[in-house]
Amino acid sequence: MALLLAIESSCDETAVAIIRGSAGQATEVLASEISSQIALHREHGGVVPELASRNHSLHLRGLVEKALADAGVTMPEIDAFAATTGPGLASSLLIGSTAAKGMACAAKRPFLGINHLEGHLLSPFLDQTSVPPHVALIVSGGHTLLLDVEGPGIYRKLGGTRDDAAGEAYDKVGKMLGLPYPGGPEIEKIARGGNPTAYDFPRSMLHEPHLDFSFSGLKTAVLYTLQKETSALPIADLAASFQQAVIDILVRKTLRAAKEAGRRRIALSGGVSLNQALRDAFREAAERDGLEISVASPVFCTDNAAMIAFAALLRHLAGESSRLDGDIHPNLPLV
Ligand code: KG4
Numbered sequence: 017m018a019l020l021l022a023i024e025s026s027c028d029e030t031a032v033a034i035i036r037g038s039a040g041q042a043t044e045v046l047a048s049e050i051s052s053q054i055a056l057h058r059e060h061g062g063v064v065p066e067l068a069s070r071n072h073s074l075h076l077r078g079l080v081e082k083a084l085a086d087a088g089v090t091m092p093e094i095d096a097f098a099a100t101t102g103p104g105l106a107s108s109l110l111i112g113s114t115a116a117k118g119m120a121c122a123a124k125r126p127f128l129g130i131n132h133l134e135g136h137l138l139s140p141f142l143d144q145t146s147v148p149p150h151v152a153l154i155v156s157g158g159h160t161l162l163l164d165v166e167g168p169g170i171y172r173k174l175g176g177t178r179d180d181a182a183g184e185a186y187d188k189v190g191k192m193l194g195l196p197y198p199g200g201p202e203i204e205k206i207a208r209g210g211n212p213t214a215y216d217f218p219r220s221m222l223h224e225p226h227l228d229f230s231f232s233g234l235k236t237a238v239l240y241t242l243q244k245e246t247s248a249l250p251i252a253d254l255a256a257s258f259q260q261a262v263i264d265i266l267v268r269k270t271l272r273a274a275k276e277a278g279r280r281r282i283a284l285s286g287g288v289s290l291n292q293a294l295r296d297a298f299r300e301a302a303e304r305d306g307l308e309i310s311v312a313s314p315v316f317c318t319d320n321a322a323m324i325a326f327a328a329l330l331r332h333l334a335g336e337s338s339r340l341d342g343d344i345h346p347n348l349p350l351v
């Protein structure tokens with residue numbers, strides 16, 4: 017049985033989690049604390065890196081203490097410490113990784129530097145210790161990635177975005193529609209009252225042979241429509257039609273990827289996978305094609321430290337650890 021404490025601070029959420037697990041047994045999340053900075057960055061319309069790192073350092077200690085108290089464990093009982101070391105904002109990554117290294121050093125325990133994307137990737141399997149072969153779609157604010165997953169640590173990239181990430185497109189379209197940051201959850205709310213077929217927005221690259229994505233054409237199409245609209249803006253219809261285009265692209269490319277890779281299971285993770293319309297569309301499509309589907313639990317879709325702890329646990333159980341003099345990597349690729 018191993019007890020791990022992990023820190024996530026790659027962007028604008030400061031998070032600390034403690035999990036317990038062992039080979040072949042269900043993993044238990046004993047604590048998952050998050051201090052969101054969304055309200056702080058909202059007035060700037062996006063994340064301000066310096067504000068983010070300063071707030072990580074202000075909140076981290078309190079979150080570690082709260083996580084230990086909620087988990088009912090003490091620092092000397094922790095077997096290993098982990099932190100996100102990339103990709104993300106350099107100054108934010110430094111706060112979490114330096115804190116985790118400091119604790120590992122003081123407690124004389126191993127440190128594990130974790131790729132944020134591996135955290136998202138494995139989050140649909142957080143309550144298990146085995147990760148079955150599947151095709152994964154990570155859809156977040158910074159990434160849209162299709163991967164073939166043989167098992168933990170064995171990943172092959174099938175496709176990615178050539179311009180904006182899906183979450184980035186949501187956020188930019190949200191801004192155009194005058195909605196608060198981040199646009200994703202706001203568009204989802206407004207789209208519920210709209211007609212998804214009101215506007216026929218483009219589904220870029222859908223019929224091309226590769227598995228890459230492009231969302232900038234869709235974003236521009238929404239902008240042109242907005243500029244042409246003369247009457248009162250039908251925001252709900254615009255939001256619903258935009259969202260439908262995103263969903264169609266993601267679902268169809270992911271199902272095609274599963275077919276091409278010969279996998280019978282697909283998995284969804286990342287902030288955008290919190291979207292209920294997207295989750296419903298994926299479940300329906302998977303059922304139609306006779307595929308199994310694993311979706312990250314809603315609390316583990318957006319940035320959190322439990323997913324980082326889980327990725328670290330699998331590596332720790334496999335005997336891996338990272339060097340204390342290792343650097344952070346703002347552009348760290350997953351594959
Ligand atoms: O995974 P995440 O918390 O951070 C990154 O690693 O990027 O994802 C944040 C992204 C933002 O772009 C946000 O607008 C989007 O996830 N998002 C959503 C929803 N909730 C968050 N997009 C669509 N529908 C949602 N309900």
Ligand code: ZN
Nearest residue numbers: 136156318319
């Ligand atoms: Zn993320």
